[in-house]
Amino acid sequence: MKKIEAIIRPEVFAKVREGLAIEGIDGLSITEIAGCGRQEGRTGIFRGNTYEMEFSSKLKLEMVVDNAKVQPIIDVLLRDASTGEVGDGKIFIYPVEQAIRIRTKEVGAVAVE
């Protein structure tokens, strides 16, 4: 299993959600975050004046999935979360040791289906 963490623009969420549903991804967590990439969150000087670059509002999606679903999810994100402009976000992938569905006590990949 892997955890896919994707930082995306809030405005692409509806489209991404639709794409994920088509790939059979139903379980996910969303957090509203403030973030900065290469362009935000630092001080810039323009024509002698100092400007504080703002943090941007983003959504963080977290999905724990079977290994076989990782590439289809990446494909959805690259297709539906992209505008081509700076600030489109990032995808991080982590190994997951275990998952347990509390209600049924199911363990492993079956718990994240």
Ligand SMILES: Nc1ncnc2c1ncn2[C@@H]1O[C@H](COP(=O)(O)OP(=O)(O)OP(=O)(O)O)[C@@H](O)[C@H]1O
């Ligand atoms: N290295 C990082 N670690 C954790 N979060 C990050 C990292 N880089 C970006 N983010 C998150 O992703 C959001 C969007 O980043 P962004 O797409 O602007 O990255 P970038 O590297 O500046 O790429 P681009 O040049 O395309 O804008 C940030 O607001 C932040 O929340």
Ligand SMILES: [Mg+2]
């Ligand atoms: Mg950026």
